[in-house]
Amino acid sequence: MDKIKEKVQGLIDNHFVLLSLGLFILLSFALFFNLWLNPVHDFDEARHGVNAYEMIQERNWIANYYNGEVDYYNLKPPLSYWMISLCYLIFGYHPFALRFYSAFFSLAGNVVLYFYVKHKYGKTSALISVLAFLGCINLFAYHGVRSGDADGLFIFLFILGYTSLGRSSEKPQWIYLSGLSFALMFLAKSFHSFIFIPIVFFYLLFTKGFKNIGWWRLILFFLCSLLPIFLWGIARYSFDGWAFISRMFTFDLLQRTSEAGFEGHESTIFYYLRAFVFNPPLLISLVLSVIYLIWKIKKREPLSNEAKLVLISSLSIFGFFSLSKTRLDWYVDIGYIPLIVALSVLIRKFLNEILVDRPGLIKTRKVLAVCLPSIMTISALISSSIGFITPMVNKMDEVHQLLLNSDIQNGALIYLSEEYHHKPTQSYLITMEFAFDGRMKIASLEEFESDDISNSYYLSSKASLPIDYESVYQVINSTDTCTIIQKK
Numbered sequence: 001m002d003k004i005k006e007k008v009q010g011l012i013d014n015h016f017v018l019l020s021l022g023l024f025i026l027l028s029f030a031l032f033f034n035l036w037l038n039p040v041h042d043f044d045e046a047r048h049g050v051n052a053y054e055m056i057q058e059r060n061w062i063a064n065y066y067n068g069e070v071d072y073y074n075l076k077p078p079l080s081y082w083m084i085s086l087c088y089l090i091f092g093y094h095p096f097a098l099r100f101y102s103a104f105f106s107l108a109g110n111v112v113l114y115f116y117v118k119h120k121y122g123k124t125s126a127l128i129s130v131l132a133f134l135g136c137i138n139l140f141a142y143h144g145v146r147s148g149d150a151d152g153l154f155i156f157l158f159i160l161g162y163t164s165l166g167r168s169s170e171k172p173q174w175i176y177l178s179g180l181s182f183a184l185m186f187l188a189k190s191f192h193s194f195i196f197i198p199i200v201f202f203y204l205l206f207t208k209g210f211k212n213i214g215w216w217r218l219i220l221f222f223l224c225s226l227l228p229i230f231l232w233g234i235a236r237y238s239f240d241g242w243a244f245i246s247r248m249f250t251f252d253l254l255q256r257t258s259e260a261g262f263e264g265h266e267s268t269i270f271y272y273l274r275a276f277v278f279n280p281p282l283l284i285s286l287v288l289s290v291i292y293l294i295w296k297i298k299k300r301e302p303l304s305n306e307a308k309l310v311l312i313s314s315l316s317i318f319g320f321f322s323l324s325k326t327r328l329d330w331y332v333d334i335g336y337i338p339l340i341v342a343l344s345v346l347i348r349k350f351l352n353e354i355l356v357d358r359p360g361l362i363k364t365r366k367v368l369a370v371c372l373p374s375i376m377t378i379s380a381l382i383s384s385s386i387g388f389i390t391p392m393v394n395k396m397d398e399v400h401q402l403l404l405n406s407d408i409q410n411g412a413l414i415y416l417s418e419e420y421h422h423k424p425t426q427s428y429l430i431t432m433e434f435a436f437d438g439r440m441k442i443a444s445l446e447e448f449e450s451d452d453i454s455n456s457y458y459l460s461s462k463a464s465l466p467i468d469y470e471s472v473y474q475v476i477n478s479t480d481t482c483t484i485i486q487k488k
Helices: 002-014 016-032 044-058 079-091 095-121 123-135 151-167 174-206 209-213 215-240 243-258 271-278 280-299 305-323 329-354 359-384 386-393 398-404 425-436 445-450
Strands: 413-417 439-443 456-461 473-478 482-487
Touching: 002 016, 002 123, 016 095, 016 123, 016 359, 016 386, 044 079, 044 095, 044 425, 079 095, 079 151, 079 174, 095 123, 095 151, 095 329, 123 280, 123 329, 123 359, 151 174, 151 305, 151 329, 174 209, 174 215, 174 243, 174 305, 209 215, 215 243, 271 280, 271 305, 271 329, 280 329, 280 359, 305 329, 359 386, 398 425, 398 456, 398 482, 413 425, 413 445, 425 439, 445 456
Parallel strands: 413 439, 413 456
Antiparallel strands: 456 482, 473 482
């Protein structure tokens, strides 16, 4: 077993750069391949895309708009919209531009985590960290790092804050970057960033970091943490007073955390156990971490600062969001990061230290040495295949096809039949904006008839139109079940 270990370690040492490059190429493939093919998801992704598009059209970089009006439903500060807007200006208006920033920052976050783990724990652990991230299948699926939502950016900023906090015990100046990361997390996902506050506080408390950092550095830390948020708050207040900010507190914070079943999201306190079921590296990390803690308690050895950071971060994130009344899979995406760090350390530690010199556990070491990397590799390959799978599963419906393939004048107003009220109207709107800078209104045929706007169209199912509609209106385009018409 020791000879095998020496050969593996020699392979890693001699080909470390090549192995690292191979993993990052695989990660880039998993992030970017077929990024443009999926239809834009309704709700968060479509809403973010519309907000960013209309920021450009309105030339207003402080307030977000939806369908030509100030948006008081998507109550996030504008950092993610700025990133999407920048990508629109670089790549044009299409799904790839909407999603690029999320994939890019996810890749950048992995680079930061890779160098942090390499600095702290060595080359082997650095490689495991990339493989473990790749093995977290949930991150690459719906509402993850391949989506136009703010989660990829938020994960990057959390990694930046987490690693800076971890390095502050070596050089206290790192705490400034941790504070700035918190501010940017708030500007990306609002009150979701508050989970970082107990992580920082308890880490500094249990590692005697407050004494190490000193008062002046703490003041600068708070300045880095609060000044960007304060400046945005002033800018937003100057636009619409307390209207947006107060709704952030009442709707996005208080109602989401305190009202069970809010927006139809029903779940139990054990909801996030599914994160460990669908992401094998997290389950392995949890099991190894529990065994490691028991082993440390038996030996009466104190935890290292790094172990304390992993434990505090994991308990804070999974504990808080489990107690919150609104629970969604992506709320705990940042909780994957400390578990990935733990896994990258514990696999090496178990095989090299804990199970060493125990003759009865030689077979166990051999099984673990084969099974653990194999499970993570299989999971990583599944994540890498998301770009193949999801375009085959997620097909455009007839309305999207009709909007994209019809000859509609630029700037048109599309009256959408009331029967589509419960359909994915947010993704319909972003399709209209991408295709012909359109606007949308849900209305009856009578309202369409009474409106005197010349550049307007009516989209409806054929079944809900009069039998003689083809003789009364100009048919722009049709599918088997729906059609777009215009007044003659």
